[in-house]
Amino acid sequence: MTTEPTPILHDENQIIAERRAKLSALRKEGIAFPNDFERKNLAGALHAEFGEKSHDELEAAHVTVSVAGRMLLKRVMGKASFATVQDMSGRIQLFISNGDTGEEAHNAFKHHDLGDILGATGVLFKTKTGELSVRVTQLRLLTKALRPLPEKFHGLTDQEQKYRQRYVDLITNEETRKTFIIRSKVIQAIREFFARHDYLEVETPMLHPIPGGASAKPFITHHNALDMQMYLRIAPELYLKRLVVGGFEKVFEINRNFRNEGVSTRHNPEFTMIEFYEAYRDYKYLMDFTEKLLAEVARKVLGTTVISYQGRELDLGKPFHRLTMVQAVQKYHPQFSDAQLNDRDFLINELQDLKAKYNPKDAVGGLQLSLFEELAEHQLFEPTFIVDYPVEVSPLARSSDAHPEITERFELFVVGRELANGFSELNDPEDQEARFDAQVMAKDAGDEEAMFKDGDYIRALEYGLPPTAGQGIGIDRLVMLLTDSAAIRDVILFPHMRPES
RNA sequence: GGGACGUUAGCUCAGUCGGUAGAGCAGCGGACUUUUAAUCCGUUGGUCGCCAGUUCGAAUCUGGCACGUCCUACCA
Numbered sequence: 001m002t003t004e005p006t007p008i009l010h011d012e013n014q015i016i017a018e019r020r021a022k023l024s025a026l027r028k029e030g031i032a033f034p035n036d037f038e039r040k041n042l043a044g045a046l047h048a049e050f051g052e053k054s055h056d057e058l059e060a061a062h063v064t065v066s067v068a069g070r071m072l073l074k075r076v077m078g079k080a081s082f083a084t085v086q087d088m089s090g091r092i093q094l095f096i097s098n099g100d101t102g103e104e105a106h107n108a109f110k111h112h113d114l115g116d117i118l119g120a121t122g123v124l125f126k127t128k129t130g131e132l133s134v135r136v137t138q139l140r141l142l143t144k145a146l147r148p149l150p151e152k153f154h155g156l157t158d159q160e161q162k163y164r165q166r167y168v169d170l171i172t173n174e175e176t177r178k179t180f181i182i183r184s185k186v187i188q189a190i191r192e193f194f195a196r197h198d199y200l201e202v203e204t205p206m207l208h209p210i211p212g213g214a215s216a217k218p219f220i221t222h223h224n225a226l227d228m229q230m231y232l233r234i235a236p237e238l239y240l241k242r243l244v245v246g247g248f249e250k251v252f253e254i255n256r257n258f259r260n261e262g263v264s265t266r267h268n269p270e271f272t273m274i275e276f277y278e279a280y281r282d283y284k285y286l287m288d289f290t291e292k293l294l295a296e297v298a299r300k301v302l303g304t305t306v307i308s309y310q311g312r313e314l315d316l317g318k319p320f321h322r323l324t325m326v327q328a329v330q331k332y333h334p335q336f337s338d339a340q341l342n343d344r345d346f347l348i349n350e351l352q353d354l355k356a357k358y359n360p361k362d363a364v365g366g367l368q369l370s371l372f373e374e375l376a377e378h379q380l381f382e383p384t385f386i387v388d389y390p391v392e393v394s395p396l397a398r399s400s401d402a403h404p405e406i407t408e409r410f411e412l413f414v415v416g417r418e419l420a421n422g423f424s425e426l427n428d429p430e431d432q433e434a435r436f437d438a439q440v441m442a443k444d445a446g447d448e449e450a451m452f453k454d455g456d457y458i459r460a461l462e463y464g465l466p467p468t469a470g471q472g473i474g475i476d477r478l479v480m481l482l483t484d485s486a487a488i489r490d491v492i493l494f495p496h497m498r499p500e501s
Numbered sequence: 502g503g504g505a506c507g508u509u510a511g512c513u514c515a516g517u518c519g520g521u522a523g524a525g526c527a528g529c530g531g532a533c534u535u536u537u538a539a540u541c542c543g544u545u546g547g548u549c550g551c552c553a554g555u556u557c558g559a560a561u562c563u564g565g566c567a568c569g570u571c572c573u574a575c576c577a
Binding site: 013014015016018019073075076077078079080081082084093095097098099113114127128129131133147148149150151152153154155156157158159160161172214215216217235257259261262264265266267271273357411417418419420421449472473474476477488497498 | 502508510511512513514525526527528529532533534535536537538539540545546567568569570571572573574575576577
């Protein structure tokens, strides 16, 4: 198999040609891409330290600074000019004049283009409108930009280009930068939370000989040296529980899962989850733990637990709702009685009337789940734990001692979307083997998403997995929630796209 | 997968009834030493997504294809 090289983009135009000519002139003059400029100050720090100082205070202090960044705005007025440069911390205005830099340097500046990377040394001052600026004494072009930036006021608006050329989106769009800064802080806050609770962060394989830990279609790949088929992982679950068998009683992993399924505003083929496992805990402990985790993350990242999502408000600081699937259905459809919702024929009738998808072989629990998904799931805007999942759709979860047909499992829904899934782990190896066998039968019957049997995982359980609780949280969806993003692609730097034609 | 819509200058967008392409920004030239999306004057820049068809004539009408956006269904 050969790999196609990235096609060379034949989209040269007049603007690029003119910039190439400028670069060519720079090469003749000397080093066109110098790397010896010493940047000593960040725009954000300068505004923080000197933004409130008066014009006279700044003149008296005579603060010399060296800043660097990309030029985004340029205003030339004959013998003096203003420019706005942007670095990782923000923007700062430069004042360049014949008087301060000399006519030759100022004339050179006039030929610099929006998008060029500049390095400037000078003295801080305030303009007569009160804007903190650098009166430049030395100005250097550090990197010539050959391609023009998008229109300076509207920026890049085309969604496709924002995704394909995220670097341009990041240059011009403050909201995009903010989203990904929040994403980074979310992950940092999660790590801090787990570290404080004495969890061990681990890395388990992403190339799996047997895909396990979830019901999903895997990506298939091939290992040449071993000449074997491998799968990109759909979930780390079975490896993490092996580690609990090994004595790492509190473990977590934050990384990518891959699922060979549809792409939508809520689904990307590779997505980030945190999965964590803690021995000697159960699913009820996990629900309390999750409330604390999400409230803390929101507080650390946003400074508040009250968040606005797509125009509606919710509070991650309050206890989350806890409902069974039946109760959730009744919340939005109080006309259904307990007896009706536990009657198999009634459920099938309702599902048929709703033209909902369901498996006619399902027992009451599976039918309740189908009805819940049809009638309630999308309405669960405020954080809600749904509990009592049927055993047939929960092959890795421990059965309830009182009701063996249901499991000690919950899913957390927020803004109508599943955000987390957790349960008391099934640690009975013989029960687990029987559940795997049932999955294999379903797979043989045509269920593409049914699980494979993992013999080594059974063997690990046979050594003894302590009573354990485990959970997965979708990081992308959590970031969507905290950044008020409508699409998962808005929180993934380089979302999956078809190749450019 | 199903449906709706979109693709015009580097970017943001107009484009009437089918009559041969427009603006702003950016660029280039000029004026301007406190601007804030600077302003003013002049000016370059187009395979109208691609391929067919209808027509004397297509950015515009028809069909197909590609890519995308939104809605919808499903896995998180």
